[in-house]
Amino acid sequence: MADFHGPARVLAAMPPEIISSILECLIPQPPEIGETKPVSYNQMIADEPWFNFTRCHRGLRSLCLVSRRLSQTAFPLLYRTVAVWDEKSMLLFFRTLCNNPSYGTWTRYFSCHLTLTSNTVIREFRDLIPRYLTTFSAAEGVEPMVMATGRLLVLLHGSVRDLVAGRGGERLPQIFLTFILAYLSKVETVLIQVPVSDDQEEYQVLCEQIAGISHYDAMAPESASSPRPFHSIRTLAIQGDPELLAEFEKEDCECEHDHSDVWGAQPRKYASLFASLPNLTTLEVSSDDGVWSMMPDDETWPLMPDGTNPDPFNFDKPFLPNLRHVFLHDSIAYPGDLHYLLLQAPKLETLYMAPRGDYALKASVDDNGLAEHPDSLNNGLINHGKNLRTLDVSWEDISGFVSLVGPDGRLNALPQLPSLRSLCIQLAMLYGTPQAVLETPLVDLLPPNLTELTLIDWWWHHVELIDTIPDWKVEDKVRYYQSQHHYRVQALRTLTEFAREVVARLPQLKKVVFLVQIPWTWILEGAVPLEFHFEVLKGVFQEEGIAFFVESDEQCAFSSASQDHQSTQSDQPNTYFTRFLSRFPCRNDPPRADPAKLA
Known part of the structure; x- marks a missing residue:
């Protein structure tokens, strides 16, 4: 008779290192930036970006139920890559971190596929919080995040009546995301989804909360043993709401929004967030509005980590001072916009930009017949691109913007870039x-x-x-x-x-x-x-x-x-x-x- 238990015994006899190496193959690959939220697993097809992610996650979860030994290895891997795409999963993940803060040390990649200022998202959190709040319990300890969580839970219990009545709670989704990121003390890559319409507010609360925690952390003694929040983040991905963009692209769109108010993600509004991540080196953005200069006519700006307001007129202080790599996907940035991006990121080594093609959103530049505009990409490379090692930018058409490329629409500054190694x-x-x-x-x-x-x-x-x-x-x-x-x-x-x-x-x-x-x-x-x-x-x-x-x-x-x-x-x-x-x-x-x- 065949020995059906042979494979199980072989697996049990393997060293823990071998088992760990095998199970690491099941760690889900991070979702690509710009992807819409997945449908239910039963409706997915094999070619969908989320199919393998969901299948691998399910496989790891099943292995946790096979044996205690496999569970000890698979359980931390289950939290290595975390993606939340609905309000319930985000709230329950926050509950898990409240009860077991140590789980946050296992995560290396985290993505949130919710627009936190959307009215739909806020309403859903109003319904979920009263339902699940009684299952929350803060961990014991004197660590700053544990104590802050306890205070937050007290405030939530006091606001349940208002939430049930449909009042308040507009700030809560951003506060939850702030606490989640603070608990993920070893996360390296973070993806957040941001509004693309002026009808939705930017994440001012998130930026100010993270800036406040970073400022408090900077004041703490260097010998503090507790993990330093946000210090491990190396890559930040900002994703313009793909669902809303897809809705606008439909021919029969009956959206309430005026298309003239839809510009895309606005990374410049997150200057204080960039400043709050001291080790941030890579920024990846999808569907940005192409504006990389600080706009003085913006109504509000989130506070910087030191409590000050960013100065839109002060170009001596770029808001991307430590960035080394920028990847722009489906961008409506024009050559002049990249000039300002180089100005804001003086240490930039990699610049990639693939165009979206919504050129009707921008008016032609009035260059008064100049062969080269002062804000041209060519001038930007000469004055601010000396550290570039990789350059990959392209456009479909630059009619009305030729002078923003360079003299007669050419980049003649390239021979003056000795550091450049890869060019597309x-x-x-x-x-x-x-x-x-x-x-x-x-x-x-x-x-x-x-x-x-x-x-x-x-x-x-x-x-x-x-x-x-x-x-x-x-x-x-x-x-x-x-x-x-x-x-x-x-x-x-x-x-x-x-x-x-x-x-x-x-x-x-x-x-x-x-x-x-x-x-x-x-x-x-x-x-x-x-x-x-x-x-x-x-x-x-x-x-x-x-x-x-x-x-x-x-x-x-x-x-x-x-x-x-x-x-x-x-x-x-x-x-x-x-x-x-x-x-x-x-x-x-x-x-x-x-x-x-x-x-």
Whole structure:
């Protein structure tokens, strides 16, 4: 008879270190920034971002019930990555930390997918607090957070009658989040969801509460044995409310909000929060409003940790003084906005920005015919970008904002950035126009110490094709391919000359990627593949010891389409352009910031 208990005995005989290594594979991967809240597990499909997260979390929870030994190993891992996406789970997690503060030392990643100033969220907390408050009990001890929790519970008991009557409680969701973050004394990455509409208040209470705790902690003796709240946070992710943004994007939206009042997340409103996290090095933002200058006309500003008000006019004190890495996803920032971001973060080493495309929200700049605006990105790089090591920014169109890039719409400051190692840039930002490609050698436009270079084949006039490309038939693609012959010759000549000069001028360069955005410039469907034009160029780079790659998201579509019957190709929907238009530019997002690797 087979020994059904063999695997269990083998697992029980393993050293604790081996068991721990195995179970760590079940730690859920942190949810991506910008994701909407998940549906119930039974309604999920395998490809959904939250599916594996929920399945791994369930697996760890089940292992806690198998045996005492497995529970001792799996239980701390259950709290390693915590994501709350409804009011009940947030309140119960706070209750767990109140009863067992030591559990907070196990968490390394925490995310809150609730807009805490939303009327819906506030109403839900009003209903939940009277229902669960009797199950709360503060831990015993004299630690500051334990004593503060006891006082908070007393206040909650005194406000139950008002909460039941639907009065008050507007500040409570932010207070709960403050206490949760204070209990997570070893958390490294925090994601919070913030409003994207002016109809909802920003998190002034959260910022002032955290600033107050940080100021009190700074006054405590250095020898204090209790964990120092907020000192372990290295990465802060600010997520603009994706549910509300998705609602606005619907064609049949019946939202009460006026679209003119929807700008996106406003990171500048959280200056005091940044100042309260002394070891913060990485900021990741989704769907920001693009404004990175302190606006003097804002009505209120949360107090700084020292109790003072931030000065919107004082540019000598940037509000991101210690940040090293910034990642902006679905941003409506323009080149001039990034100038101010560099000004506010003088130690910045990594700048990544992928555009959202809501350009109608911004008015064209009045540059009085200047070739370069004083607030251009080019000037920002010269004056405030000397520490940059990675630069990856792009736009779909900059009509009306050309002077905010640099002289004649070009970034000519790049050769003056000796620290820059990795660069991803559109050809339009290097040359301005395709006609200028032959005027200046590519090697003269690049930083001297590059190790990785990605050139995006995008010009501003390409935006005129976006609305028509999805309807192109085979003859339209062929006609466009033929019209681009001179451009292909010109571009290949420039890249070949660059390959022959690169070793002498850029000795540290090891990798070059040419990223095609309009595939029909280089591909003749069914006849000329993308790689055909670059075989000779690739060989020249290889002779110089440099890896060269040419990429297009269209490759996958062509590999499958080529197997279909020729007569049906033109009738099938073009999935590439659906993805191309849904998010510009068509390239992979960078991996999530890892502070250990970036430090």
